[in-house]
Amino acid sequence: MEEGDPVESISDLDQFHHESPCELGSTLIVNHSKLQAPFSVVWATLVYIAEFVCAAVLCSMYHKSDDQIWMGLTITFMLAPAVLIQLALTFIHRDLGRDRPFVLLLHLLLLGPLIRCFEALVVYFKAGKKEEPYVTISRKFNLKKDQATPMEWEIGHSERKLATHRNAFKRTAVIQAFLGSTPQLTLQLYANIQEKYFLPVRLTLMVICLVSITYGALVCSVLAINIRYDDYKVRLRPVAYICMVLWRGLEIATRVTALVLFSTALTYWVIAVGLVNLLFFFLLPWVEFWASRASLPDNVENNFGKLDTVVVLSLFTFMYACINIFCWSAVQLDLTNRDLIAKKQRWGRLAAYYGGRFVENGALIALWYVYKSDFYEYVCAPLLVVQLLICYSLAVLFMLVFYQFCHPCRRLFKYNVHNCLACICCSACCCRVVEVEEPPQSYSTTATMMLVPVDQPDLLPLHLTGQPADRETAIVGDMDAV
Secondary structure, three states: OOOOOOOOHHHOOOOEOOEOOOOOOOOEEEOOEOOOOOHHHHHHHHHHHHHHHHHHHHHHHHHHOOOHHHHHHHHHHHHHHHHHHHHHHHHHHOOOOOOOHHHHHHHHOOOHHHHHHHHHHHHHHHOOOOOOOEEEEEEEEEEEOOEEEEEEEEEEHHHHHHHHHHHHHHHHHHHHHHHHHHHHHHHHHHHHHHHOOOOHHHHHHHHHHHHHHHHHHHHHHHHHHHHHOOOEOOOOOHHHHHHHHHHHHHHHHHHHHHHHHHHHHOOOHHHHHHHHHHHHHHHHHHHHHHHHOOOOOOOOOOOOOHHHHHHHHHHHHHHHHHHHHHOOOOOOEOOOOOOOEOOOOOHHHHHHHHHHHHHHHHHHHHHHHHHOOHHHHHOOHHHHHHHHHHHHHHHHHHHHHHHHHHOOOHHHEOOOHHHHHHHHHHHHHHHHHHHHHOOOOOOOOOOOOOOOOOOOOOOOEOOOOOOOOOOOOOOOOOOOOO
């Protein structure tokens, strides 16, 4: 996976043909850059094919064993995201207005990602064989050693085409992860518990689904970072990706396991839990929009009326709600913003989400423990409960480690995780000191007192004094929102 985001992946260029020396604070002029291989395109295609093929094989096994319910649900969660992916790729590349019957035929056969991946590889291997004029100039701040150096470099046709392919496949990765892989993983884990035995193919599909969901959550996290710090050239180190994978993998695995265990004990109540979560996160952006009394954005797509805009925004909020049911979306919707994405990180909402999710997971696991069936008599239920709570706590810990040590723009934070923890500890120590040193007084002479803790600072970004004269020229027509 490349270092970069779906919107500005062309800006994350590690190797350059030529760099001119510059003084501190001056603009660094960079000529044509060396293209990065489209690893994210290949990876998303492989995950799509692996999950589709494995689900098809499992459906054939369900058909032979006459498991009609499992087969029907598996087919649904296999075909629904595949169809949405074909529509997304066709819409992004705007093939309906072009004479490309073979490509459209492959999309009808659900093989659109294959031809798109082949096109991206052809563009990559043909690039550099002949000199091409640049299309636009990209301008960014290069953040290094607490100093922001303005940079600008030329963007050619090949880079723009590869950026379009990367953007499209990162969108499809999110669709595949949270509209296909998450329900598929939940279904197959539930089927394993209900049937009380593991099929190798089913276990393989579960592993592929978990990988797909983790990658989709990773894309959302990187997208949020790049949107928040869109003036800077963001590059994530391998240790940052490892930390994010551990954070996201543990969070998603614990959440899915808690939902499945709860559904085995209280089958119909899990539907209510899912609907409440879906409606809450679906309506939250709309309530904020109505409270702000703003008007609908008019640049979602050209020639879109109000009804079309509402439909598109509803699809965005539905995807946002589906992501938040299983993990923190990282990307926050703002329907009043022209880009539909809130560029300000809401740390209070992040803390509220993980606090509330920890309580909800604990409640689901506790209810499962009370109403569990006889099958779990062979399982050490208390140990399983403790393991799930520890795993979710580890996910939160890896998230804090990421923001404290691995975040690519942590130098821009005015306060970081250790500042908040130190403030909380100091506040608690001050309270204890006051309680110990205050001499006891009789109730007749003591006035009523209230101890007010010191306010905790938020993690606020520290904006540098220098601002870019020109923002990066837009080379992709629409904002790469999830």
